[in-house]
Amino acid sequence: xxxxxxxxxxxxxxxQAGAPAHASPLIGDGDALDEGFELDPxxxxxxxxALRADDKGLARTxxxxxxxxxxxxxxxxxxxxxxxxxxxxIRDDFNADVLPELxxxxxxxxxxxxxxxxxxxxxxxLDSDDAVYVAGKLDADEREKILSRMPQxxxxxxxxxxxxxxxxxxxxxxxxxxxxxxxxTVGETIDYLRSTRSSPDKFHAVxxxxxxxxxxxxxxxxxMLTSKRPVKMADIVDPEIDVIPVDMERDEVAFLFRxxxxxxxPVADKSGRLIGQxxxxxxxxxxxxxxxxxxxxxxxxxxxxxxSLYRSIMTTAQSRFLWLVVxxxxxxxxxxxxxxxxxxxxxxxxxxxxxxxxxxMGGNAGTQTLATVVRALGTRDLNANNALRIAWKEIFxxxxxxxxxxxxxxxxxxxxxxxxxxxxxxxxxxVTNLIAAGFAGITIPLVLDRWGxxxxxxxxxFLTTVTVVVGFFSFLGLATWIML
Amino acid sequence: xxxxxxxxxxxxxxxQAGAPAHASPLIGDGDALDEGFELDPxxxxxxxxALRADDKGLARTxxxxxxxxxxxxxxxxxxxxxxxxxxxxIRDDFNADVLPELxxxxxxxxxxxxxxxxxxxxxxxLDSDDAVYVAGKLDADEREKILSRMPQxxxxxxxxxxxxxxxxxxxxxxxxxxxxxxxxTVGETIDYLRSTRSSPDKFHAVxxxxxxxxxxxxxxxxxMLTSKRPVKMADIVDPEIDVIPVDMERDEVAFLFRxxxxxxxPVADKSGRLIGQxxxxxxxxxxxxxxxxxxxxxxxxxxxxxxSLYRSIMTTAQSRFLWLVVxxxxxxxxxxxxxxxxxxxxxxxxxxxxxxxxxxMGGNAGTQTLATVVRALGTRDLNANNALRIAWKEIFxxxxxxxxxxxxxxxxxxxxxxxxxxxxxxxxxxVTNLIAAGFAGITIPLVLDRWGxxxxxxxxxFLTTVTVVVGFFSFLGLATWIML
Numbered sequence: 014x015x016x017x018x019x020x021x022x023x024x025x026x027x028x029q030a031g032a033p034a035h036a037s038p039l040i041g042d043g044d045a046l047d048e049g050f051e052l053d054p055x056x057x058x059x060x061x062x063a064l065r066a067d068d069k070g071l072a073r074t075x076x077x078x079x080x081x082x083x084x085x086x087x088x089x090x091x092x093x094x095x096x097x098x099x100x101x102x103i104r105d106d107f108n109a110d111v112l113p114e115l116x117x118x119x120x121x122x123x124x125x126x127x128x129x130x131x132x133x134x135x136x137x138x139l140d141s142d143d144a145v146y147v148a149g150k151l152d153a154d155e156r157e158k159i160l161s162r163m164p165q166x167x168x169x170x171x172x173x174x175x176x177x178x179x180x181x182x183x184x185x186x187x188x189x190x191x192x193x194x195x196x197x198t199v200g201e202t203i204d205y206l207r208s209t210r211s212s213p214d215k216f217h218a219v220x221x222x223x224x225x226x227x228x229x230x231x232x233x234x235x236x237m238l239t240s241k242r243p244v245k246m247a248d249i250v251d252p253e254i255d256v257i258p259v260d261m262e263r264d265e266v267a268f269l270f271r272x273x274x275x276x277x278x279p280v281a282d283k284s285g286r287l288i289g290q291x292x293x294x295x296x297x298x299x300x301x302x303x304x305x306x307x308x309x310x311x312x313x314x315x316x317x318x319x320x321s322l323y324r325s326i327m328t329t330a331q332s333r334f335l336w337l338v339v340x341x342x343x344x345x346x347x348x349x350x351x352x353x354x355x356x357x358x359x360x361x362x363x364x365x366x367x368x369x370x371x372x373x374m375g376g377n378a379g380t381q382t383l384a385t386v387v388r389a390l391g392t393r394d395l396n397a398n399n400a401l402r403i404a405w406k407e408i409f410x411x412x413x414x415x416x417x418x419x420x421x422x423x424x425x426x427x428x429x430x431x432x433x434x435x436x437x438x439x440x441x442x443x444v445t446n447l448i449a450a451g452f453a454g455i456t457i458p459l460v461l462d463r464w465g466x467x468x469x470x471x472x473x474x475f476l477t478t479v480t481v482v483v484g485f486f487s488f489l490g491l492a493t494w495i496m497l
Numbered sequence: 498x499x500x501x502x503x504x505x506x507x508x509x510x511x512x513q514a515g516a517p518a519h520a521s522p523l524i525g526d527g528d529a530l531d532e533g534f535e536l537d538p539x540x541x542x543x544x545x546x547a548l549r550a551d552d553k554g555l556a557r558t559x560x561x562x563x564x565x566x567x568x569x570x571x572x573x574x575x576x577x578x579x580x581x582x583x584x585x586x587i588r589d590d591f592n593a594d595v596l597p598e599l600x601x602x603x604x605x606x607x608x609x610x611x612x613x614x615x616x617x618x619x620x621x622x623l624d625s626d627d628a629v630y631v632a633g634k635l636d637a638d639e640r641e642k643i644l645s646r647m648p649q650x651x652x653x654x655x656x657x658x659x660x661x662x663x664x665x666x667x668x669x670x671x672x673x674x675x676x677x678x679x680x681x682t683v684g685e686t687i688d689y690l691r692s693t694r695s696s697p698d699k700f701h702a703v704x705x706x707x708x709x710x711x712x713x714x715x716x717x718x719x720x721m722l723t724s725k726r727p728v729k730m731a732d733i734v735d736p737e738i739d740v741i742p743v744d745m746e747r748d749e750v751a752f753l754f755r756x757x758x759x760x761x762x763p764v765a766d767k768s769g770r771l772i773g774q775x776x777x778x779x780x781x782x783x784x785x786x787x788x789x790x791x792x793x794x795x796x797x798x799x800x801x802x803x804x805s806l807y808r809s810i811m812t813t814a815q816s817r818f819l820w821l822v823v824x825x826x827x828x829x830x831x832x833x834x835x836x837x838x839x840x841x842x843x844x845x846x847x848x849x850x851x852x853x854x855x856x857x858m859g860g861n862a863g864t865q866t867l868a869t870v871v872r873a874l875g876t877r878d879l880n881a882n883n884a885l886r887i888a889w890k891e892i893f894x895x896x897x898x899x900x901x902x903x904x905x906x907x908x909x910x911x912x913x914x915x916x917x918x919x920x921x922x923x924x925x926x927x928v929t930n931l932i933a934a935g936f937a938g939i940t941i942p943l944v945l946d947r948w949g950x951x952x953x954x955x956x957x958x959f960l961t962t963v964t965v966v967v968g969f970f971s972f973l974g975l976a977t978w979i980m981l
Contacts, residue, residue, distance in 0.1 A: 049749045050739065050756065054881035082756045090882040116878070206722045216719045217701070217760065234718035235700045238690045255534065265533045271785065272534065272566045274778045276701070276760070293777050294758050297784060301755065304788030305872050308795060312868030313861060322873045322883075326890050330897040333865050337898060338905075340861045344854040345909065351850045358842070358849045365842045365849040366835045369856075373828040374821060377797060381817050384796030388789050389806045394600070397538035398574040399806075406810050413814040414821060421822075425829065 045079060052083055057090050064091075064098040072102045085114035089323065093122055100126035109135035113143040117150055118323040124155070133162035136171075140213075142187040142295060145174030149184065182261040185299070186280040186289035189213035192220040193246060195229050200242030217292055218277040221250045228279035228287045230254050256281050257291060263299050268393055270296040307391055310469040311384065313340070339474050347372065347481040354489035357497055363430045364492055367439055372484025374418060375446035379476045382407050382454025387469045390462055404455045411451025415444035434496050442488035446480060453479040529563060536567055541574050548575075548582040556586045569598035573807065577606055584610035593619035597627040601634055602807040608639070617646035620655075624697075626671040626779060629658030633668065666745040669783070670764040670773035673697035676704040677730060679713050684726030701776055702761040705734045712763035712771045714738050740765050741775060747783050752877055754780040791875055794953040795868065797824070823958050831856065831965040838973035841981055847914045848976055851923055856968025858902060859930035863960045866891050866938025871953045874946055888939045895935025899928035918980050926972035930964060937963040 045056045056075070063071040076084060076099070088096055088111070100107070100123055107127065112135060115123060124132050136144050136159060148156055148171050160168050170188060177183025190213065193202050202219060219232045230250030240249050255269055257280045269278070270293060280289040309315075313336030324332070351358070351368065358365045386403075389395035395403060419440035427436040457475045458468030529540045540559070547555040560568060560583070572580055572595070584591070584607055591611065596604060596619060608616050620628050620643060632640055632655050644652050654672060661667025674697065677686050686703060703716045714734030724733050739753055741764045753762070754777060764773040793799075797820030808816070835842070835852065842849045870887075873879035879887060903924035911920035941959045942952030 049746075050753045051877055051880070052882075057882045080757060082758070086756075089878065090880065092886065203722055207725055215717070233699070234722060238687055238718060238721060241691055269534045271781060272570075273564060274566070276778070293781070294760070297755060297777070297781060300781060301784050301788055301876070304785055305791070305875065307789070308792035309868050309872055311792060311796070312864045314865050314868050322869065322878050322887060326893045326897065329890065330894045333862070333894065334898060334901065336865065337858060337861060337902060341854070341858060341902065341905065344857040347853050347857070348850050351853070355846050355850060359846045362839050362843045362849075365846075365852075366832050366839060368849075369831050369835070369853060370825070370828040372853075373831070374825060377821060377824045378817070380796045381798050381820065384793050384798050385806065388793060391789065392785075393535055394573065394806050396535070396574065398536075398541045402576065403806060406813065409810045410814045410817065413810065414818060417818065418821060418825065421825065 045075075045083065052086050052090065057087060060087065060099065061091055061095045064095050064102065069102040072099060076103065081108045081110040082114050084108065085111045088123060089116055089119050096122050097126040104131060107131065107135060109138040110143070112136070112139065112147050116323050118325075120147070120150065124151075129155075129158050129162055133159045137163050137167050140187055140189060141170055141174060141289075142185060144171050145184060149175055149179060177259060180263050181259065182257045182263060182266050182280055182291060183259040183289075185263055185266060185295050186257075186259070186291050187213075187295070188289050189216075190220060190279075190287075190290040191216050191218075192222045192226070192228075192287055195221045195223055195247050195250075197246050198242060199237055199240045199244045199246060199249070202237065202246055203242070216277075218290075219246070220279050220287060220290065221246050222287055225285075226287055227285045228254060228256055228281060231275075231277065231279065233276070254279065256285075259283075259288065264303055266291060267296050267299045267303065271300065304391065307387055307469045310467065311387065311473055313337070313473070340477070343474060343477045343481055346478060347485055350482055350485040351489065354485075354493055357489060357493040360497055361492070363432070363435060364489060367426060367430075367435070368485060368488055370422060371439065371442045371446045371488045372481050374422075374443060375450040375480035375484045376477060378411060378414060378447050379450030379454040379480050380473070382410075382451055383458060383472055383476055386455050386458045387472065390458060390468060395459075400459060404452075404459075407451040407455045408448060409451075411448040412444070415447030418447065419443040435492070438491045438495060439488060442484070442491055445487045446484045449483040450476070450480050529559075529567065536570050536574065541571060544571065544583065545575055545579045548579050548586065553586040556583060560587065565592045565594040566598050568592065569595045572607060573600055573603050580606050581610040588615060591615065591619060593622040594627070596620070596623065596631050600807050602809075604631070604634065608635075613639075613642050614646055617643045621647050621651050624671055624673060625654055625658060625773075626669060628655050629668060633659055633663065661743060664747050665743065666741045666747060666750050666764055666775060667743040667773075669747055669750060669779050670741075670743070670775050671697075671779070672773050673700075674704060674763075674771075674774040675700050675702075676706045676710070676712075676771055679705045679707055679731050679734075681705075681730050682726060683721055683724045683728045683730060683733070686721065686730055687726070700761075702774075703730070704763050704771060704774065705730050706771055709769075710771050711769045712738060712740055712765060715759075715761065715763065717760070738763065740769075743767075743772065748787055750775060751780050751783045751787065755784065788875065791871055791953045794951065795871065795957055797821070797957070824961070827958060827961045827965055830962060831969055834966055834969040835973065838969075838977055841973060841977040844981055845976070847916070847919060848973060851910060851914075851919070852969060852972055854906060855923065855926045855930045855972045856965050858906075858927060859934040859964035859968045860961060862895060862898060862931050863934030863938040863964050864957070866894075866935050867942060867956055867960055870939050870942045871956065874942060874952060879943075884943055888936075888943075891935040891939045892932060893935075895932040896928070899931030902931065903927040919976070922975045922979060923972060926968070926975055929971040930968045933967040934960075934964050 044053060044059075047053045060072055060075050063075060076087065079087065088099065091099060096119065104127065112120060112123070127135070136147060139147065144167070148160070151159065160171065163171070174184065174188075191206065193205065197205075218234060219237065221229045221232060223229050229247075230252040231254050232246055232250050236249045255273060255275065255278055257266060257269070257278050259280050259282050269275070270291075276293045278291050279287050280291055282288045313333065315332055315336070354364070386395060389403075422443050423436035423440035426439045427433060453476050457479075458472045461468040461472055528537060528543075531537045544556055544559050547559060560571065563571065572583065575583060580603065588611065596607070599607060611619065620631060623631065628651070632644070635643065644655065647655070658668065675690065677689065681689075702718060703721065705713045705716060707713050713731075714736040715738050716730055716734050720733045739757060739759065739762055741750060741753070741762050743764050743766050753759070754775075760777045762775050763771050764775055766772045797817065799816055799820070838848070870879060873887075906927050907920035907924035910923045911917060937960050941963075942956045945952040945956055
């Protein structure tokens with residue numbers, strides 16, 4: 014009963030790919046991280062200063078204990094010049110696990126600095142799912158150059174992974190897994206795991222397969238540890254498993270993991286054979302990315318990669334240009350509606366002053382509905398059973414807030430211009446546009462979703478078109494008809 | 498080598514809380530789910546029809562094999578009346594695991610239908626983290642009524658959980674865990690796990706503690722299974738663990754899990770004692786929710802709960818009202834800017850026709866920048882090291898797209914109104930506003946974040962104020978100065 018100290022882990026042999034090779038300092042233990050486990054800006058400056066002073070030794074010492082994810086963050090935070098210097102400094106013990114963590118444009122820089130030869134070596138060290146992910150992000154000709162420098166077996170595995178569609182389960186899955194026959198006992202399985210060198214460095218579950226290698230169930234590791242040796246694996250297996258077809262869409266995979274709280278699931282090919290596994294940590298990235306992408310898409314930022322932060326100015330400007338062109342279209346559409354009523358505005362310039370209000374309020378109310386609907390479609394809370402009910406609700410919400418804002422806006426307009434008819438006109442236009450916004454805010458994304466299109470991607474443009482046209486038309490039209 | 502069939506799991510005793518009691522049918526195996534693992538709308542209709550026909554037996558048979566998450570979805574999809582009927586039908590074997598999966602307003606309905614007595618029983622069956630989560634969502638008086646009906650020990654545990662701040666690690670953590678002394682061997686630990694009844698139903702890691710119960714490291718279960726019995730736990734532990742302080746913010750917890758790809762982490766109190774654990778499946782919900790909330794907040798939907806889809810019309814209208822009031826403010830601000838130039842518009846009505854264009858384009862370009870920045874702050878890709886660099890980039894992107902759209906808009910304006918000066922004015926205003934939008938789009942969220950405010954929550958209003966004022970002022974002001 015001695016020893017309150019834990020002996021440190023023996024450092025025998027090189028770090029294994031997949032296992033965390035360098036663990037990070039504890040809180041307050043080092044200078045690299047702050048209390049929120051983020052890189053300390055001062056630390057990043059220290060590294061940059063060492064690199065610029067050409068003191069590679071100091072730079073290497075500073076970053077020696079960094080976790081691979083923190084190393085990836087460090088590479089992202091440095092500017093292009095320092096980034097290349099750092100890669101050069103750590104070239105000899107470059108941890109391949111850094112690569113999947115990098116934003117695309119930063120990874121391109123790292124590849125340039127490493128060179129194809131060293132990049133190919135790093136890719137070989139990665140788990141199959143990570144290697145496929147990184148290879149999939151490369152340009153076709155770069156990929157060819159790198160794959161040609163890899164061992165034949167690894168290359169074949171990566172090329173097979175790349176043959177699955179980018180958004181499919183096949184791309185997410187890891188080939189390394191533990192599978193045992195369904196007639197084995199817990200004891201036999203443990204003996205096998207202890208003796209074999211072929212099992213993956215890290216696994217969360219053992220898959221039970223039939224003689225034709227079809228998955229029969231998943232045994233979670235805690236069930237093996239709490240069962241006695243003679244217990245049959247078949248007795249502790251959960252036989253009602255969710256087998257993921259290799260061509261399943263990755264957002265469906267993410268939904269399944271969230272829905273069932275599972276930590277690992279088998280992936281089967283068309284004939285039902287077990288060919289890989291997907292684990293919860295792969296799915297976490299999908300969930301984070303998909304939920305975050307919704308907002309970016311709604312705002313018209315087309316992030317083909319996970320982060321557009323590190324893109325060059327020209328690439329960024331270019332990627333946003335198309336969305337702005339489309340919006341210029343809706344803006345000129347608004348102008349053309351106003352143009353119809355140019356004579357009315359000449360007669361009553363108060364119309365020009367007040368006319369943006371209804372259009373703007375409609376746009377905001379419609380966006381509230383749209384965001385709710387897009388999120389509910391993303392989480393699959395909105396579906397055929399409740400769509401009609403939610404649609405009616407949104408229209409009524411538009412009616413209620415429309416009436417409230419009709420009164421508020423009407424009163425303000427009256428106090429400003431002392432014109433009762435103008436107040437009535439702007440109030441009526443407000444109700445009209447807020448109902449239209451509620452209706453458009455729910456029907457547009459539902460229709461796009463039904464047609465198999467991404468509602469987060471294009472619904473905003475259609476919604477704006479509706480709220481701008483209805484907003485200006487109802488206000489200026491009513492004013493022309495009633496007041497002039 | 499016989500038996501391609503896996504014997505089904507023996508059904509001894511009642512289902513344990515935490516473990517999936519009812520597994521769902523396989524793909525194509527039942528009518529309840531479609532191929533994407535979602536509830537089939539026709540199945541939902543069948544259940545509703547059985548309930549309305551008062552055939553509780555049929556309803557019970559239909560839902561008997563549903564996974565608890567699918568049962569939660571079913572309750573959400575039914576309308577209020579059918580929901581109560583279903584709860585009543587399944588009252589006797591109501592699976593408590595359904596409760597944490599429900600949207601807040603649906604859970605209130607379920608509580609009403611179950612009654613306080615049965616709801617308290619259900620809450621007692623849940624794991625501590627789930628029980629605290631559900632109890633935390635109740636109104637104070639309802640919570641009191643339910644806690645008073647629970648066993649003293651469970652009640653104390655829940656009240657302790659509720660004493661931690663809602664956004665803290667303490668609320669996420671689960672009290673149930675496996676901890677062993679640091680001098681034990683793998684064999685001793687396995688024997689302990691096999692013999693004890695006190696270990697949780699499900700666990701992903703074993704924590705090693707010193708005699709004062711301070712966490713010394715985490716042993717992942719696969720390491721125990723691949724190590725021989727005499728190996729010391731201290732030799733396979735990863736000693737460089739990330740200990741989560743109980744008051745850590747949950748978004749920091751989520752960041753840590755994503756960053757380090759960890760599946761379970763120890764939670765310690767102020768004195769460093771191990772008091773709970775957080776597992777990856779709890780964090781998945783946080784990640785999904787936080788990333789999704791960003792969009793909702795940007796769109797002015799204040800979802801205090803995870804889903805506002807099931808709220809009543811009045812509550813929904815009310816929750817969106819405040820945001821619309823704020824936006825009415827910016828709309829009238831735009832009107833007052835236009836009001837300054839009422840005379841100019843009277844002289845040249847083309848100004849009224851074209852004036853929304855620059856403001857609208859500025860809003861869209863600014864939102865692109867804002868969304869990128871909010872997402873980058875959420876994923877912590879944006880920080881003190883790169884903020885200035887990214888800020889300059891955004892301003893240059895504004896300049897480049899500003900110049901392009903100045904030309905495009907100027908040409909269209911010239912073709913429409915045959916007025917060279919008008920084309921120059923709108924082009925100049927466009928460049929001005931797109932630069933302002935880029936500047937505001939990055940500085941506003943950064944300043945809000947620095948002040949400890951949520952940039953997703955309020956940045957849009959400030960951004961709109963900038964783009965509207967600069968948009969109308971630059972266009973109408975320049976026109977007045979140059980043309981009139």
